[in-house]
Amino acid sequence: MNINLLEERKNSVMCNARDDARHIECGKNSAAGSVSQRACVYCGARVVLNPITDAYHIVHGPIGCSAYTWDIRGSLSSGSEVYRNSFSTDLREKDIIFGGEKKLAAAIDEIAETYSPKVIFVYSTCVVGIIGDDIDAVCKSAEERTGVRVIPVRSTGFAGNKASGYRAACDAIMDLIGDAERPEKPSGINFLGDFNLAGEMWIVKSYLTQIGITINTAITGDSSYESLKRAPGAELNIVQCAGSMHYLARLMEEKFGIPFISVSFCGVEDTSASLRTIAKLVGDSETIAKTEAFITEKAEEAERLIAPYRKRLSGKHAAIYVGGGFKAISLIKQFNDLGIKTVVVGTQTGREEEYETIKSLTDEGTIILDDSNPFELEAFIKEKKADILVGGVKERPLAYKLGVAFLDHNHERKHPLGGFVGALNFAEEADLSLLSPVWRHVKKDRGETDEKLCQLEC
Amino acid sequence: MKNFVNLNVNPCNMCMPMGAAGVFKGIEGTMVLMHGSQGCSTYIRRHIATHYNEPIDIASSSLNEKGTVYGGSENLKKALKNVIKLYGPKVIGVTTTCLAETIGEDIRRIIDEFFLEEKIVGVECVAVSSPGYGGSHYRGHYYTARKVLEHFAKTGGKSDKINVIVGCMSPGDIRHLKEILDLYELEYTLFPDISETLDGGYHREYDRLPEGGTPVAELKAMGKARATIEFGAMVSEADSPGEYLKAAFGVPLYRLPLPVGIEHTDQLMETLTILSGRDMPEKLEKERARFLDAMIDSHKYSAEGHLSVFGDPESVYAITALGLENGFKMCVAGSGPASEKLIPALKALETEYGTVFIKLEDTDFETIAGHVTETGTDLLVGSSDGAFMTEKYGIPLIRTGFPVHDRIGAQRKIMIGYFGSMQLLDEMTNTVLAEKHDHFRKHLFTEYGQAKEG
Incomplete structure (x- = not known):
């Protein structure tokens, strides 16, 4: 990489190399004047x-x-x-x-x-x-x-x-x-770290209902004072947004003895794996069988609907800059599923173990960033020739100014990106932006031609 | 002027650093640096980015506990150094925040120390004290513009130019204003000029400090101008940048309301005639005639509309005037930011048009919404923050001002001058018409067609 990084940022920017055993520096306070994308x-x-x-x-x-x-x-x-x-x-x-x-x-x-x-x-x-x-x-x-x-x-x-x-x-x-007593026979699971953005908690809840598992309470999506008070009654905590809720899961384990596992309902692969794990932990053999049948049906349906997008999008390159590590990990997998290679990936608040996973999931040469800024994102998107950036509200205009497609994975979203339906929406949104005719005009303006588009049109 | 005494419920207001950021974005080659905690710059960036759909880079000194206890000098100096390295700005606009102000940071001293220590030349640094609790984004805009001029405009003298100081106007409005000034063949310095910096085009090479903005050389010469026009009729004298130029260098000042509506636009044109010695250019004469014609075309339809307006004091006053000129029944005029001049100005409009409506300043949306529903408002004009009233009560909202988060193109919207006023008026009247045309058959059937049967 030939980017003139700030001194304080050098250990938080890595180029993935298998023989490089260094850990990325993360979890620090932002460097003054670096134009961090974090809030407070x-x-x-x-x-x-x-x-x-x-x-x-x-x-x-x-x-x-x-x-x-x-x-x-x-x-x-x-x-x-x-x-x-x-x-x-x-x-x-x-x-x-x-x-x-x-x-x-x-x-x-x-x-x-x-x-x-x-x-x-x-x-x-x-x-x-x-x-x-x-x-x-x-x-x-x-x-x-x-x-x-x-x-x-x-x-x-x-x-x-x-x-x-x-x-x-x-x-x-x-x-x-508060100090609620844990019931003798806890039942149901708590869903931590889903905020019911665009109804995503409801979607997961319906999946779990279909395989015979009840959500005791969700924290904090669509929760209420009363529903949160019920939290100690669960037999298991499943944690999605680990960045925000791993700590709560630990506290609840200490205080109420509720065990917890990490899950993710982003993408077909993670959604299927999470359902499987949950069924094994809290279900009987019937639940497990039901879950397998459910996953097969849903994954096949998703595959049938997503396959056409894979054909159109395969070979593109993605850059990811999101809030938490779990999301970045799921997004890499989702892009892989579409034949899109992740060439730049960063988060605002990822944890060390999450960065290790990110390293193992991406190819050598992929740029990994913690607490990045517009300067670095611009430089690496250009250097790595990303075709699409996935990020939040502040990153969108930067992508567009660079002539790069964009996928909104922000907390204002108006369509779900979770579960099987979310995986389809994800593919559809990537397709809408990546293959928009607008880039034809942009490329013409730049004096380039877009062979891929020509092929599609012919 | 709120329902609650100790609470603001749903703010119709933003903070001073927001206004400061907007001003610095209108100076050529400028990078903004907020001395405070990381959140201030990020929130403000997000708010500006969704409105303008442009990358908004604002740096923060990222103050933490250590800096708060022992002073933030080290953080601010490091931030200045990094900003210079990453952006190579001509100007750095340093604003304070609640945090920096409360711990008593002397930012001017820290900045001067830094420039001496690092022997930096060729970068200007303007410091503005803008605590979030010190007032609204509206006040922050004028106050910062004044501080910028106090920094740069240090000498008087003679020049043929006039100064044009704008309030929180859209880049589209500023471009239109420049066209008007050009038609009068006036030489002018417009400040702060966000017409390109916050509404730029697509270019092959992305420029992290976009082209445009008022050049520093022009800012320095503003004390020499032969007159200042300031669009800011509701701002206090103490915060007015034009008042500074007048007091310091005797530059005659014309403080005008936002030129929305026929009267306010006429006022602008009369001023331009005085300053240019020219009659109204033919193009504008035609625009005026067309606008007046449009007003006649609309008047009966407009008069059926029950209008409420909210936003900052300038836009509230100007759009209220536009509504009254066309016969709208005025219901509520509410400004989130405080302004001592707004209520008397609205009262004068009440007298002029023989009507009475609810007038609010330093208010919140909870209070505005209460009056909106009581008064039977059927048309809202203001920022997208009022969109909840559409969702909750089904009252249509025409989005103007800042911020507009949920629609595209707010940065290009033109509502000033005869042309812009006509566009806004059409939009307002058409919203009233749409409601009538879409529902009159059903209403009349419900009222007369089916009632007679049993």
């Missing part, structure tokens, strides 16, 4: 807790923190829509000088009096961490005063990175669950 502690906490549908989310801080996170996730609800509102104490200059505790207490009271909330989350932000408002104490006394669960979320923006925010959210969930 508060963001991490907010995205994890936001899907709890009947919760009142109060952002204790200035207006921006509330404005930029209002209803930004595509998490769906089968019940309450309260979570789609953004409540803020809207701190101003005088609150910063005199402290915001009184305002926060009054804000909680206003909500408690106006609505009949079951639970209120109070998020700490940067400025609150500095002026030293004692959110824990305010929440505690508010609980005593109002009789409503008021849970502090220790998400002071600068106190770590996005992953610290995930942990703050998990701590808040543990606080909500």
Whole structure:
């Protein structure tokens, strides 16, 4: 690679080589001025807790923190829509000088009096961490005063990175669950780390129902105060978004003795493997047989529908830049399934073991990045001649300016990318962008010809 | 002016650093650096990126606990160094955030130290104090523009140019404004100019610092201009960049409302006539005649519409005026950002048109939505943040202003001048017409056709 990297970034950028035993440097705070794509502690906490549908989310801080996170996730609800509102104490200059505790207490009271909330989350932000408002104490006394669960979320923006925010959210969930006793005969499974984006949790739930397995509660997609309280009753936790929920699974194992496994419902391969593992762990021989039949039927159907896309897309090259490691791993497999080779892959908050998996799944020469930035993405997309980038909202315009196709794998998505149906949507979206006639005009503009397109048209 | 005293429910407002970022994006070769925690820059980038559909690179000093306790000087210096290495900017716009401001960072001193230590030449660095709690994105825009001029425009003098200072206008609007200025054959400096930087074309080579923006040399000469036009009728004197040029160098100032609607656009044209010594160019005369003709064509249909407008004070005032001029029944005019001048200005419109409507500033969407439903609003004009009112109450929304997250093309939308006003008016009237045409048969049948039977 001939890219002039920042000194602080050199160990977080790797070119995959089998004889290179170095580990990528990950999980660090972002380098100043590197233009990291990560957000902050508060963001991490907010995205994890936001899907709890009947919760009142109060952002204790200035207006921006509330404005930029209002209803930004595509998490769906089968019940309450309260979570789609953004409540803020809207701190101003005088609150910063005199402290915001009184305002926060009054804000909680206003909500408690106006609505009949079951639970209120109070998020700490940067400025609150500095002026030293004692959110824990305010929440505690508010609980005593109002009789409503008021849970502090220790998400002071600068106190770590996005992953610290995930942990703050998990701590808040543990606080909500409380000291419930585990039933003698636990049943059903908890689905951790799915946020019901575009109904993806519902899709997985329907698969599990069809093979005879019940979801006890999902955390946090389409969850509610009551459903989360039921969490200790499960016999197994399945964890999808490990980046955000591995920590919660560990806490629940320690406190309630619930074992956990990692799963992924991205792509046909991972969805099938996950269903199989779950059936083996919590089902009997009948469940296992049912699961095999279900997978065969679904995978065959998916294969039949995806095969035409493979023909059209095979040979293309992909770049991946997403939030978590589990997603990157699944995406590499999904691209492989379509005959698309991943040439650049990075994440914002991937963990070391996930990067090892990524290394084993990709070819030598593939660029692997932790906490990357537009400068590097641009350079490597160009150097590795990627045809498509998969990423979030901020990465999309960069891809387009580089004349590269794009697949939205963001948390605002409006169509599911999970499960068997998601694998098909994934192929379809990749096809829509990669083979759009618009690139013909772009290539003409650049003075290039697109042989692949010509062939298809002939 | 909110339903709740201690709560803002669903903000119709963003923070100061957002406004600051928008201004710096309008200066040639500029990179923005936010001194604070990593989230501020990322959230703001995401918000801007979905609106403009352009790559938005904003750096952060990524302050963490250590920097917060011991001071963020090391982080800020490292950030400056890295930004220079990665982007090679001509200008770096450094803004503070809640965090940097509260721990009392003296960013000017840190920046100056850095430039001395590293012996850096050829890069200008502007520092702006913009805590998130210090005001809205709207205030942040004007305040930052003023600080930029205080930094660059240090001398007075004489030049034939005029200054044109714009508010939170779309790149499309700014390009249209330039066409108008060119028709009057005026020499001007337009600032901040995002017309190319935030709405660029596709080019064979991607430029991470896109072309366009107000050149620094022009910023430096703004104190010499023979007049300033500032589109910012609702902003306080203390935050107005034009007031600075007037006070410091005696540059005469024309503060105008956003030229939306016939009266406000006439006001602009009259000012341009004064400054250029030319009558209205023929092309604009024709556009004006066509707009007036369009107003006549629309007036009866418009008058059936019950209009509510929300956004920043400038667009709320201007679009309210456009609505009233065409006979819309005005229901709610609500600004998220605070403005002392907005309510009196709206009151004057009430008197002029003999009507009364709900006027809000420093408000939130919870409050706006409450009034919208009470007043029987059937047409909304504002940012896509108001789209929940379409989802919840079925009231159509015409998307204007910032941000528009759920539609393409907000950056190209033109609503200023006779031409732009006509386009927006058509869109507003057609929305009222569509509702009528799509439902009148059913309504009339329900009302008269079936009722008589039993």
